[in-house]
Amino acid sequence: MNAATDAVTDALRDLHSRFAGIDDGELADYIPQLALVDPEAFGLALISMDGHRYGAGDAGVPFTIQSVSKPFVYALALSVLGIDEVSRWVNAEPSGEAFNAISLELGTGRPDNPMVNAGAILTTALIPDTPGAPRFGRILDCLSRFAGRMLDVDEQVYFSEVVAGDRNRALAYLIRSTGPLPVDPVAAVETYFRQCSVRVTAMDLAAMAATLANGGVNPLTGDTVVTEPVAVRVLAVMATCGMYDASGDWLLRVGLPAKSGVSGGLIAAGPARFGLASYSPLLDPTGTSVRGHRAIGALSERLGLHLMHNPALAGSTVTLVTTADDLPSAPKAERERARRERVAVVAAQGALDFTAAERVLYALDEADSREAVAVVLDLLRVTDVGTVARAMLRSGFAGLTAGGRRTAVVDPAGRLREPGDEVVAPWCFATREEAVAWCIREPGG
Numbered sequence: 001m002n003a004a005t006d007a008v009t010d011a012l013r014d015l016h017s018r019f020a021g022i023d024d025g026e027l028a029d030y031i032p033q034l035a036l037v038d039p040e041a042f043g044l045a046l047i048s049m050d051g052h053r054y055g056a057g058d059a060g061v062p063f064t065i066q067s068v069s070k071p072f073v074y075a076l077a078l079s080v081l082g083i084d085e086v087s088r089w090v091n092a093e094p095s096g097e098a099f100n101a102i103s104l105e106l107g108t109g110r111p112d113n114p115m116v117n118a119g120a121i122l123t124t125a126l127i128p129d130t131p132g133a134p135r136f137g138r139i140l141d142c143l144s145r146f147a148g149r150m151l152d153v154d155e156q157v158y159f160s161e162v163v164a165g166d167r168n169r170a171l172a173y174l175i176r177s178t179g180p181l182p183v184d185p186v187a188a189v190e191t192y193f194r195q196c197s198v199r200v201t202a203m204d205l206a207a208m209a210a211t212l213a214n215g216g217v218n219p220l221t222g223d224t225v226v227t228e229p230v231a232v233r234v235l236a237v238m239a240t241c242g243m244y245d246a247s248g249d250w251l252l253r254v255g256l257p258a259k260s261g262v263s264g265g266l267i268a269a270g271p272a273r274f275g276l277a278s279y280s281p282l283l284d285p286t287g288t289s290v291r292g293h294r295a296i297g298a299l300s301e302r303l304g305l306h307l308m309h310n311p312a313l314a315g316s317t318v319t320l321v322t323t324a325d326d327l328p329s330a331p332k333a334e335r336e337r338a339r340r341e342r343v344a345v346v347a348a349q350g351a352l353d354f355t356a357a358e359r360v361l362y363a364l365d366e367a368d369s370r371e372a373v374a375v376v377l378d379l380l381r382v383t384d385v386g387t388v389a390r391a392m393l394r395s396g397f398a399g400l401t402a403g404g405r406r407t408a409v410v411d412p413a414g415r416l417r418e419p420g421d422e423v424v425a426p427w428c429f430a431t432r433e434e435a436v437a438w439c440i441r442e443p444g445g
């Protein structure tokens with residue numbers, strides 16, 4: 001039944017079997033309950049921007065979210081307070097230190113970033129707490145919307161964190177003593193422990209990562225969990241700080257915004273492509289899952305997901321640069337006329353952004369330099385024109401017209417039109433034939 005998409009699942013299964021044999025690393029034991037899990041558990045999950053779900057191994061096994069909660073609570077804080085207010089309290093600089101280090105800015109006491117514990121405790125404390133909407137209720141609701149289902153708390157892990165939480169309590173008191181902490185340290189840490197104890201599966205984490213990759217819209221539910229600018233900022237902080245003191249090496253080799261947690265969860269987001277997640281509780285010394293690191297690294301390489309790697313450039317934007325007399329489908333008389341008149345035709349396809357618009361403009365100049373009298377731009381197969389691209393194409397056309405060219409656009413969907421104007425270039429046509437015919441008609445004829 002899934003004969004075709006099985007190829008995607010097979011790729012995940014392949015990675016799963018490649019790395020399942022690795023048993024390097026240690027279970028986190030500073031939170032006693034975390035040391036009780038099955039060290040062999042290993043799951044991989046991938047969710048596309050269309051909400052297609054793929055899993056291998058233990059993708060449905062529950063575990064606590066731990067530090068993977070941090071980017072999502074940061075997203076909530078940004079949504080409620082805005083970037084300027086949040087930045088007053090917590091910085092966005094990589095600390096180059098371990099997750100539980102005393103990463104506080106000299107002088108201000110501001111935590112270095114929201115991905116280390118100090119910054120995460122502060123970020124949690126920034127979430128408003130009102131009788132109608134208590135702080136933790138808001139956080140659980142937000143994490144659940146990112147996952148696309150109602151999540152709950154593993155009370156045993158929560159109590160275990162409370163028992164073992166002296167270092168986090170110390171951090172909260174330290175922040176309070178050196179600088180900013182808007183609430184009581186005990187309350188801040190208590191909520192932070194609960195947030196870390198929220199139960200998820202690798203498939204849930206893939207949905208959460210996919211929501212960030214998808215501009216804040218959950219691809220499973222269609223719910224706009226956060227706005228696009230918020231999603232973009234969270235991904236930026238994940239890219240620079242998400243892997244603590246291993247963030248630089250991770251960006252170098254894997255090249256994706258990511259976040260790890262000490263229970264063995266790991267997420268990575270391929271913007272506009274995929275949400276990825278893994279679960280395997282054996283950790284390296286930075287607190288990152290060993291198998292997860294290897295598997296997501298391999299997946300990124302296999303799928304060409306590195307952010308700096310040719311960012312999803314559409315293959316071809318310009319599908320045709322020619323003169324109308326080269327068009328074999330045109331009637332003979334029209335081709336004769338076109339030969340005399342030299343009508344150049346440029347056809348484009350797909351979604352036009354800045355990059356694509358530059359290609360189209362270059363092709364228009366190329367067509368124009370064929371000593372054309374008239375230039376036709378065919379947008380019939382264009383699916384979208386962004387605001388920036390529209391402005392560029394309009395001004396490019398204005399330039400051609402000012403240079404004495406007749407110009408026409410095949411734009412039945414009115415993609416170049418702006419509110420308040422009827423037509424774009426001198427004329428807008430529904431078909432290429434009409435546009436060419438108009439161009440070769442004798443002036444005034």
Ligand SMILES: NC(=O)CC[C@H](N)C(=O)O
Pocket residue numbers: 066067068099100117161168193196260261262263287
């Ligand atoms: N890196 C982590 O996952 C740390 C989370 C854990 N609850 C702690 O605060 O120590």
